[in-house]
Amino acid sequence: MNNNRMKDFMKKTAPKLAIIACCSILLIILAFNDYYLYNTPIAKIVEIKEDYSTSKQNGVYVEKYYTQDILAVIQNGTYKGEIVRLKNQYTQSGVYDDRFSRGNDVFIEKIENKQTEFTATISGKKRDQYVASAVVILVALLTALAGRKGIFVAASLAFNLVCFYYALTLYEQGINLLALMIPLVISFSILTLYFIGGWSRLTLVSLLSTLATVMIVTFISAVVLHFSDKVDYDFMEYLPQPYEQSSANIIFLSEILIGSLGAVMDIVVTMVSTVKELTQTSAHISSKELIASCRRVGDDILGTMINVMFFTNVASGIPFFLLCLRNEIQFTTIIRYNLFFEIARFLTGGIGIVLAIPISAFLAVYFYRGRKETC
Template structure:
C-alpha cells in the first residue's frame, strides 16, 4: 500500500508538472503593456525620509487639505543610490491615500526614466514589507519552537503551496485555461503533498487525501450548480472587474474564477478536517487494535462532528469578517432585506460560505469511510498471510 501511494504521488506530480510545462510552452501570453503610445519606462525605488517640513493648509481648493515638503534619499542599490530629491506630499483628507511622513521612514517611490536619468519621481506608498518580514520571522520561529519537526514540515508544505499557486495556478489562469478545473486539480495536488509530508505515507494520510479531494469535488459541483442558477457573475469585486481590461486577446472566465476562489478558500479548512478525522481514527485503532470497524467508524464520525461544529463557524465568520464594512453600510442606511439578499455580492458570499461548509462537512464521512476501507483491506491481507 505504501509503495502504491508513493507511486501515485509521483505520477500526480509528473502529470501536473508536465501539464504546467506544456501550457507555458503552448498557451497564450498576455502583454499588459502592449500599446503604441511612447510611455517613458518607469521603475520602483526604495527611499528613506530625511526631512519633513510643516504641513500647510490650503483653503482655496476643495479636493485636498494642504501640502508639505519633504526630502527623500534613495536606498535602492544601483545608479541612483544615495541621491536625494525634494518632493511634495499632498493630503486629500482620505486615510487610504494620505501619507503621514516622518524622518527615518521607509517609502516606495515611482520614478520615470529617460535613459539613465530620472525625469519624474514621486512617492508611491509606505515600504510595508520590512515589517511584514519581521512578522514572518516571528511566525517561523514560533512555529519551529512549538511544532518542532512537525512545524518544519508544515513550513515546507506552506512553501510548496505558495509555489504551486504562484508558479502554476496563476500563470495558467492568465493564459486562458479554465479556472475551476485548474483549482480542483492544483488543490488536489496541494492536498496530496501536504498530507503525505505532514502525516507520512500511511492509511491515515491516504484516507485523508481521498476525503479531502472528495470534499473539494463536491464543493466545486455545488458551486457551479448554484452559481449558475443564482446568476452569479463573478464581477462583484473591483479586482474581478479590473481583470476584464488587462488584455482583449485573453478572455478570463470570471465566473469560473469565482468558483475557483471558492475551492481554494475551502482547501485549508477541508485539509484540517480530513487530517484530524483520519489521525484520531488511527490513534484509536493503535490504542485498541481489536476494535470493530463499525465502532471505529462511529468514533471517527463523533470526532468529525465536534470538529465540524467549530470549523463551519470559522469558515462563515471568516467570510463575514471580510464583509463587515459592507454590513455596516447596510445597517446604517437601513437597506431592505429583499434588496440585500438579492445583491450579486451578498449572494456570492452566501454561496461561497455554504458551499465551502458543505464540502467541509462531507469530508468527514468520506475520510472516515475510506479509513475503514483501508483498514479492512489491511486486515484481510494479514489473515491471508
C-alpha cells in the same frame, strides 16, 4: 530526576533555539535593508512637516484633508544618498491614501534635479519588509516548536506557492483556469499531507477523503450555478472587464475549489487521526463505536471550523462594509453586490466542512477497522 531531565533538555534545545533566533534576526535585518533588490527608487523619510489643508463634505460627513512636506533620503539607484523633497496629501479617514511617518520607506518616481534640491512624487508605500518579517517569524516558530516536521510544513507551503504562481502564468497564456486548478488541488493535497505525515495509511486515507469532499462541493456549486439565475459578476474583485459569463463562472468555481481545500483538509486529518489513535489504543473497538466517537469529535470541531471559514471569507470585507454603511448604502445592497461572493464562498466552505466529517470518518473506519472485520 526531573531537574536532570530539564537540564538535559535545555542543553539539547538551547543551542538550536539560539541558532534559529540569530538566523531569524539576520533575515529580518536583511528584509528591512533590501533596497538593492529594486529597480524602482526608494526613499526613507527623515523629516515631516504636517499642516491642516481643508475640509470637504463627503455625504453626511465632513472629511478633513492634511498635507505633508517630507524630506527623505534616496536609498538606491542613480541618486542614492541624495535628499529629496516630497509632498503628500491624506484624509482623516485614510480610506484611499496613507499618512506617512518618520522612518517609513516609500517608492518614488519623476525625480527632478532642481537648482537647490531634488523633488519627486510618491507612488506607494514599501511594505514588503513587514510581510517578510512575518514569514520569517512563522518559519522560525514552526522550526522551533515542531522541528523537522515544521520545516517540512514550511517547505510544502513554499512549494505550493510556487505551483500556484506558475498555474496563474499558464492561465494568462489562455489555458482554462478550472482545468489548472483541478490538478493543482490534487498536488496541493498530496504534497501537504505527505510533508506532514509521510507516506502512510493516514496520508492515503486523508488524501482520498479530502479529494472526495472537495469534488462533491465543487460539483454542487457547479450544479447550482448552472440551474440558477445569471449571477452578476460586475462587483467581483479583479475580474477583467468586459467579461464572459462562462469565464466568470469558471473563475468563481476555481475560487471555491481552492478556498474550501484548507478547511476540508484540516477536518479530514483530525477525523482520520482520531480513528487511527482509537484503533491503536483499543484493539477490540467495533466499527459502530468508532463511528460514534467520530461523530462526537465532529460535533466538537464543527462549530469552530465553520466560524474559521466565516472569518476567513467574510471578515476581509468588514472595513468596506462599514464604509458603505457610513455612506448610507443600504444593507441589502451591500450584501447583494459587495459581499455576495464572500458569503457564497463561506457557505460552500461550510458545506465542505460538514461533508468532510462523515466522508473521512467512514473511509477511515473502513481502512482501519472495516477491512479487518470483513477478512
